[in-house]
Amino acid sequence: xxxxxxxxxxxxxxxxxxxxxxxxxxxxxxDGLIVVSGDRQGLDxxxxxxxxxxxxxxxGKPVAGAVVHWEVTRGGATISDSITVTDGSGxxxxxxxxxxxxxxxxxxxxxxxxxxxxxxxxxxxxxxVLGGGNNVAERYTSDLWLAKGxxxxxxxxxxxxxxxxxxxxxLGGGGAPALVGADTIAGVxxxxxxxxxxxxTLLVATGESxxxxxxxxxxxxxxxxxxxxxxxxxxSATQGLHTGTLAxxxxxxxxxxxxxxxxxxxxxxxxxxxxxAKIVLVDSIxxxxxxxxxxxxxxxxxxxxxxxxxxxxIYDVGGGGLGGSPGHAVFIGSVVTQxxxxxxxxxxxxxxxxxxxxxxxxQEGPDVIGVSSAGDIHVVDVSDLSAPVEVAHFHLGTTExxxxxxxxxxxxxLYAAYYNGGVVALDVSGTLSGDLGSRxxxxxxxxxxxxxxxxxxxxxxxxxYATDMVSGLWQLTVP
Amino acid sequence: xxxAIGIVTTAGPMPHDATVTExxxxxxxxxVGLGALSGHLQFRGTLDLEGWTMPGGELTPxxxxxxxxxxxxPHTYAHELMLTAHDVLGRLGGPAHLSAAFGKxxxxxxxxxxxxxxxxLYPIDHHLAQILEREVAIAGLAAGPAALEVSWFNGDxxxxxxxxxxxxRFGDSYALRGSVAPVRGVEAQVSYAEVKSPEHRDGAGPPxxxxxxxxxxxxxFGGRPAYALAEYARTSEASGAFLFHSLVLEGAVxxxxxxxxxxxxxxxxxxxxxxGDVFRTPRPPLDNSLxxxxxxxxxxxxxxxxxxxxxxxxxxxxxxxxxVADVRAxxxxxxxxxxxxxxxxxxxxxxxxxxxxxAGHRMGRYGTGIAAGGDGMExxxxxxx
Numbered sequence: 001x002x003x004x005x006x007x008x009x010x011x012x013x014x015x016x017x018x019x020x021x022x023x024x025x026x027x028x029x030x031d032g033l034i035v036v037s038g039d040r041q042g043l044d045x046x047x048x049x050x051x052x053x054x055x056x057x058x059x060g061k062p063v064a065g066a067v068v069h070w071e072v073t074r075g076g077a078t079i080s081d082s083i084t085v086t087d088g089s090g091x092x093x094x095x096x097x098x099x100x101x102x103x104x105x106x107x108x109x110x111x112x113x114x115x116x117x118x119x120x121x122x123x124x125x126x127x128x129v130l131g132g133g134n135n136v137a138e139r140y141t142s143d144l145w146l147a148k149g150x151x152x153x154x155x156x157x158x159x160x161x162x163x164x165x166x167x168x169x170x171l172g173g174g175g176a177p178a179l180v181g182a183d184t185i186a187g188v189x190x191x192x193x194x195x196x197x198x199x200x201t202l203l204v205a206t207g208e209s210x211x212x213x214x215x216x217x218x219x220x221x222x223x224x225x226x227x228x229x230x231x232x233x234x235x236s237a238t239q240g241l242h243t244g245t246l247a248x249x250x251x252x253x254x255x256x257x258x259x260x261x262x263x264x265x266x267x268x269x270x271x272x273x274x275x276x277a278k279i280v281l282v283d284s285i286x287x288x289x290x291x292x293x294x295x296x297x298x299x300x301x302x303x304x305x306x307x308x309x310x311x312x313x314i315y316d317v318g319g320g321g322l323g324g325s326p327g328h329a330v331f332i333g334s335v336v337t338q339x340x341x342x343x344x345x346x347x348x349x350x351x352x353x354x355x356x357x358x359x360x361x362x363q364e365g366p367d368v369i370g371v372s373s374a375g376d377i378h379v380v381d382v383s384d385l386s387a388p389v390e391v392a393h394f395h396l397g398t399t400e401x402x403x404x405x406x407x408x409x410x411x412x413x414l415y416a417a418y419y420n421g422g423v424v425a426l427d428v429s430g431t432l433s434g435d436l437g438s439r440x441x442x443x444x445x446x447x448x449x450x451x452x453x454x455x456x457x458x459x460x461x462x463x464x465y466a467t468d469m470v471s472g473l474w475q476l477t478v479p
Numbered sequence: 480x481x482x483a484i485g486i487v488t489t490a491g492p493m494p495h496d497a498t499v500t501e502x503x504x505x506x507x508x509x510x511v512g513l514g515a516l517s518g519h520l521q522f523r524g525t526l527d528l529e530g531w532t533m534p535g536g537e538l539t540p541x542x543x544x545x546x547x548x549x550x551x552x553p554h555t556y557a558h559e560l561m562l563t564a565h566d567v568l569g570r571l572g573g574p575a576h577l578s579a580a581f582g583k584x585x586x587x588x589x590x591x592x593x594x595x596x597x598x599x600l601y602p603i604d605h606h607l608a609q610i611l612e613r614e615v616a617i618a619g620l621a622a623g624p625a626a627l628e629v630s631w632f633n634g635d636x637x638x639x640x641x642x643x644x645x646x647x648r649f650g651d652s653y654a655l656r657g658s659v660a661p662v663r664g665v666e667a668q669v670s671y672a673e674v675k676s677p678e679h680r681d682g683a684g685p686p687x688x689x690x691x692x693x694x695x696x697x698x699x700f701g702g703r704p705a706y707a708l709a710e711y712a713r714t715s716e717a718s719g720a721f722l723f724h725s726l727v728l729e730g731a732v733x734x735x736x737x738x739x740x741x742x743x744x745x746x747x748x749x750x751x752x753x754x755g756d757v758f759r760t761p762r763p764p765l766d767n768s769l770x771x772x773x774x775x776x777x778x779x780x781x782x783x784x785x786x787x788x789x790x791x792x793x794x795x796x797x798x799x800x801x802x803v804a805d806v807r808a809x810x811x812x813x814x815x816x817x818x819x820x821x822x823x824x825x826x827x828x829x830x831x832x833x834x835x836x837x838a839g840h841r842m843g844r845y846g847t848g849i850a851a852g853g854d855g856m857e858x859x860x861x862x863x864x
Contacts, residue, residue: 140812157752157770160817189755208765210755242765261763262638291683291763309683343766366685366720366767370812374720453812470812 029057032114033068036091040438041121043098052079052119053093054109055086062090070094071108073118074352074429076101098123102352103441103479104412104429120438122427125479127444130463131176134447136472139163140369143404144467145203146460147196150223151177152203153467154191156455163190164212166205168224169473175463177473180224187212193243196220197253202229202273204255208240215241215257217273230278232269234259241267247298249318254282254326256296256303256317264292266305268317268326282327287313294364295344302385303329304345304359311336312345312361314385333386337361337378338393346405347382348428352412357383358391358432360414362402370453370470373419375401379432394436396421396443404456406464408478413441415464417454422446423466425479442479447471480837483507484599486830488538493549494757496820504532506594508558510837521563523584523845529553530640536758537600540804540824541775543748544606545636546762551601555612555637559584563845578846580617583644585843586610587617587628588654588670589691590710592842597706597731597740597783599800599828603775604725604746607712608691609843610654610672612637614644619847624661626847630654634675634682638762648682651675654689664698679763685717704733716749717767723747736785738796744777750813771811777804783832792836800828 038052052070056063066086070079076099084092096119098105103123110116138161142154149171155163164185169177185191188207196203203218203226214233218226234240244257255269268283287293288310297304301319306312313334316324324330336342343364349356359382365374379392396402400421407414412429422445426436445452446466453469464476484505491498510525529537536550545552561582568577585592589608593601602608613632620627633644634652654672661667670691676684693710707730714723724747731740750770751760781800788794804824806815815822832838 158818159812160814187755189753209752209761260761260765289681289683289763291679291681291765294766341767364766366717366769368721368769368771368811371771371810372720 029060031057031059033109033111033117035117035119038093038096039119040435042124042438042440043121044124049096049098049121051093051095052107052109053091054117055090056092056111056114057090062086064088064090066090066092066111068092069110071110072099073106073108074102075099075105075121075123077105077107077121079107096121102412102427102429104427104439106430118431120430122439122441124441127423127425127442127464127479128477129444129446129474130477131172131174131475132465132472133468133474134451134471135177135179136167139165140469141167141455141467141472142190142192142469143194143456144458144465144473145194145196146171146458146465147200148220148223151460151465151473152194152196152226153473154194154205156190156192156469157209158189164188164207164210166191166194166203166226167473168226170224171461175461175475177465177475183218183226183228185212185216188240190240192241195244195246197246197271198248202253202271204244204246204271206241206244206257208242208260210240211235213240215244215255215269215279217271217279219273229273230271232279232281239263242293243295245296245298246271249301249326252326254298254317256298256326258293258295261289261292264289266293266296266329268329270326283329285329294342297345297347297359299347299349302332302347304347306342306345306361307334308342309336309340310334310342311340312342312359312380312388314382314388320385333384333388335380335388335390337363337380337390339363339365339376341365341375343375343402344404346407346414348407348414349409350412350429351410352429357381358428359388360405360428362405362416364403365401367401367419370450371420372399373401373403373421374399377402377414377416377426377436379428379436392432392434392436394426394439396424403454406457406459408459413479415457415459417457417466418443419453419455420445421454422452423454423457423464423476444476446474446476480510480512480840481508481835482833482837484830484832486537486599486828488600488826488828490538490540490824490826492820492824493538493540494753494818499538501538503537505529505537505599507532508594508837510559510840519565519567521565523559523561523563525559525842527554527556527558530556534640538826539600540802540826541603541746541748541777541806542601542605543603545638546760548751548753548758548760550758551605553640555640555642557583557643558612559842561845565846575620575622576847578617578619578621580619580845581615583612583614584845586613586615586632586654586672587619587630587656587844588672588689589656589712590668590693590695590708591844595840595842596708596729597738598729598742598779598781599798599830599832600779600802600826602727602729602742602744602746603748603777604710604712604727604744607689607714607723607725607746608693608710608727610674610689611843612644614646614649617845619845621847624659626658628656628658628847630656630672634677634686635680636677638680645680648675651682664696666695666697668693681763684763685720685767688715689713706731720767721749721769721772723749723772737782738784739782740780742777742779744779745774746777747772747774747809750808750811769811771808771813773813773815774807774809775804776807777802781828794832794834794838796832796834796838798828798830798832800830802826
């Protein structure tokens, strides 16, 4: 008891001595509290974290006797002390025991009068294959969507048969996919994108590479047998629609689609299968031929357009407060992320922090199907939609690059399809900055090395489903 | 000068195990050369009508480029429109000769265009070993048997025969070629080029870094004119993500009215997803994906006969030409046997070359790029007996 009182008195003296804010640094270390070690740790199961160590500097010299306050900010970790005092070298440390409230563990250290510092630790837990796999040998598999106990996958290019088919899968009791049917789209060589409407009544697909290229709408009254209700043809043998994203805005269903070069443009359709005009083009916006529009993400009346080397463009289509609508999109802002090649995006709504701060962007570099890929994940802060700024990135390897994303927002996990890199799970809790290499939770190549080239992922029924271009549809556990 | 080739080609297996036979009029070209100021100023214009006679390309197993595959793309109507100033320095330059050329035409890179070479069907390495149909400015310096050329040009390839180069991109690419002709009829060159976004007109595609080296012989041996070319080319695309190599050996000899020839080639080709037309790939590409890379080992043999001449310049030369190619995937998931039905592809061509003064004209060299050894622009072996 006496020892603790003495410590507290010393701490108080130290705090008084250093009550003023640090002046401009005269040495190589800036004044203030810095992280010495322990930040950005990835922890396998059972691993003991390294201590979290800070050091306080003032006028180029370490400060001894300063009180450091420690606080767990996320993940439910426990720390050895909530208050420590810097030693003769200005250093203070705590040990941390990870909690079970999330893959991301956060601890903040602060000294009165100076900005605090954050420590981020990520728990690594593995994926496992549950079912599926090696179930589409004759075609390359493309996109996927799951709904009503069924899965729908697209096909791409020509393998030993044309990629003109939507495959229908029934999910068994444990969620394992079993092929139950296939719908052929005449006149296309790629079914590039799929999505089921929010009310699960419609399946919408985009087709490319052939006279049948365009938009296709199917009814899912019988989900095992999608029934073609309407189609919109782009009337070009060499162009098509590369992607399509569905969104309900103002009580109407819209499809925001990416038209291929040589006239790249955002084509917005109102989809109303119960009407005489089932697919109505409501807007067409030309995009820079750099190379052109690749994908879109729509949420809360905001449209995020992935415009390759022209970056990500943000529009108000009904939710941005600028009078925009699906038929009259209003431009808000844009950003070109490092390296360009902006392929896809996901706007993260964090239910834990109630922040809508980050957009995750996938960069698709040069790739050889089945062998190699390139690119990074870029994180953009959209706190100011008119001036988004890149704040962080994730790099897996020099020959692996990302493709499509899905998120478990409640658990603050980003799932990224990573082509030959398989599937990667990232902890995206807390503040994101710089290199997120330590944020990797798990990685898996479902088909094994040489037989993995994952196109897309989707969380459904507690499992993560992945479409692999060379090895079909897989069911994975989530970490 | 003018020429045209009427050709019937049968090839198989082509995609989906099909045998394809077609007749086309290929390489129909009219070329005009004008001079002024005692030859110090020259204009070369070549009109190529392939956009009209073969809009869908020419059946050529293994060929690729400008969105065509297993077909050679049609050239642009304005194949060459080049103004060249020769020996700009005159006596001031002493033994060195400076030339400047500008217009639309060939970049000073690599070997001669195959239009002026003995084999009728183009080699697969056409887009590795030549850079053509660009808006280009070339400065050349020749001294004795050596010459150095530097070119500035727009990187984008044409997308269709009537398209002009993207002028906004002039100068975004460059090339260097060093040539030496140590003795008459022997010539060597080494070339390097950095080409920005050749496959995407607006510049969004990956860049290419290109190397070429060749030795060319055009002499008379034992009273028989003979020609030989040994060529190596290498293209690195997307900062090394994709690499393509090529080696070509070709030769021809004149034995009276008969001109037998042979070409051996080993070239690596990108395999891209095709459009609804199995002979087309998307242009511009939708992204930077390849299905894989294949290696084509091709032997082509043929012979032409000078059947008719009229005056010093006109000739009619029927020919027969056959090739056998072995095709193997060396990277990626592209399955050669699944796509073609076999790893061995054969072709047979029967045709007639109509020529008025164009035979042997070496296409694609301007100013000091013309053989430093003094043979000028002509390939004597190609001319009639």
